Amino acid sequence: MRCCHYDHVGEGCDSAFTVDTSRITFGRGCLAEVGDRARALGMKRVALFSDERLARLPYFEKVRQSLSAAGLDVVVYTDVHVEPTDQSFLDAARFASEARPDGYVSLGGGSVIDTCKGANLYATYPADFLTYVNAPVGAGRPVPGPLKPHIACPTTSGTGSEVTGITIFDLLSIQAKTGIASLALRPTEALIDPDCTESLPSEVVAASGLDVLSHALESYTARPYVRRPAPARPSLRPMSQGANPWSDLGCREALRLMGEYLVRGVTDAQDHEAREQLMWAATLAGIAFGNAGVHAPHGMAYAVAGLVRDFRPSGYPQHEPLVPHGMAVILNAPAVFRYTAESSPDRHLEAAEWLGADVRGATPGDAGEVLAGKLIHLMRAVSIPNGLTGVGYSESDLAPLTEGAFPQQRLLQNAPREMTRPVLTQLFRQALSYW
Numbered sequence: 001m002r003c004c005h006y007d008h009v010g011e012g013c014d015s016a017f018t019v020d021t022s023r024i025t026f027g028r029g030c031l032a033e034v035g036d037r038a039r040a041l042g043m044k045r046v047a048l049f050s051d052e053r054l055a056r057l058p059y060f061e062k063v064r065q066s067l068s069a070a071g072l073d074v075v076v077y078t079d080v081h082v083e084p085t086d087q088s089f090l091d092a093a094r095f096a097s098e099a100r101p102d103g104y105v106s107l108g109g110g111s112v113i114d115t116c117k118g119a120n121l122y123a124t125y126p127a128d129f130l131t132y133v134n135a136p137v138g139a140g141r142p143v144p145g146p147l148k149p150h151i152a153c154p155t156t157s158g159t160g161s162e163v164t165g166i167t168i169f170d171l172l173s174i175q176a177k178t179g180i181a182s183l184a185l186r187p188t189e190a191l192i193d194p195d196c197t198e199s200l201p202s203e204v205v206a207a208s209g210l211d212v213l214s215h216a217l218e219s220y221t222a223r224p225y226v227r228r229p230a231p232a233r234p235s236l237r238p239m240s241q242g243a244n245p246w247s248d249l250g251c252r253e254a255l256r257l258m259g260e261y262l263v264r265g266v267t268d269a270q271d272h273e274a275r276e277q278l279m280w281a282a283t284l285a286g287i288a289f290g291n292a293g294v295h296a297p298h299g300m301a302y303a304v305a306g307l308v309r310d311f312r313p314s315g316y317p318q319h320e321p322l323v324p325h326g327m328a329v330i331l332n333a334p335a336v337f338r339y340t341a342e343s344s345p346d347r348h349l350e351a352a353e354w355l356g357a358d359v360r361g362a363t364p365g366d367a368g369e370v371l372a373g374k375l376i377h378l379m380r381a382v383s384i385p386n387g388l389t390g391v392g393y394s395e396s397d398l399a400p401l402t403e404g405a406f407p408q409q410r411l412l413q414n415a416p417r418e419m420t421r422p423v424l425t426q427l428f429r430q431a432l433s434y435w
């Protein structure tokens, strides 16, 4: 922890930070614990959320059997949409309202866990869809109370959704991703079993791994909590409270693990050590960004994913165009960190070094270029497309991309430098191609 980063509290700014996370169980085979844990939380009738691909894999059956063996009644929902939408959330909520579970288990990547959060919310506190959606897109109203218990079991080493109170979806009417952020949405428990990652296609490990990497980088470089306005009441302190000494710990270790294991885990599905360490890095970065918040690469990614026209990446379902979340994030990252480096050159250089860059002789003025160079090197090593042109965008898309990103103020205000419309346009332009 670099204490000097937090030494001076800005006028009217916060002087404390809060640490929250789900209860976490991590280890090979721990999915078998789900039945006992669900029963201990008082569940009797469980809604098990997954998707059609996962439902054919052995660990889905392992979870279902564990729940049944614990004497629980199980209803299954596998119609989760990869990269969910407001419509797919409502479909899932309708299922939950009719099935009347007293608890939820989600088994899958971020799409499954996020859909389960949404279904739990709208089945428990029915409302017009935009009621709880982040302002200014939605009304940003607080969730009225606690939700039903939810055990999240991630199967990708990526989103961190199992430990955060955030759910993300495509709002079809504006063709952009947005979300709902509330402590009430955070899963009660996370069961993180690295065995789940062994069947993942390398493209999924690459995109989700780079999402993790960006969670850690964005949280570490976010506007520090002592430079953010103090909340009107302590209980209103946001989850995205900015960089803080607690989240720094997880970011540092997650970045070190990414530097050591990302390429290994992508290129060799049999490298169990690497895939397990990527899962641990995802957990650490998830806890970190759940308490600090991400910023511009994610805010821009919601436009990149939402405006997709015809890009269909291998390793993912082919029936509709898609820019995977982690890919949409990392494509913006080199451009953003070149721009943000002057806010805290030491932090940008530290991050580059943890990722494996040689920073000997680098000056503060080199920080952005050193970090961007390391990110580009990693992107190429795991076969990420060359910038936004690689997923189908061109100069003529800069205006709609900017308009799609600008409403993501919850994220953009967490950036360490101002993110105006002209700045966003310039960053998207620089992100068009990198090599």
Ligand SMILES: [Fe+2]
Binding pocket: 159, 211, 212, 215, 298, 325, 329
């Ligand atoms: Fe992410």
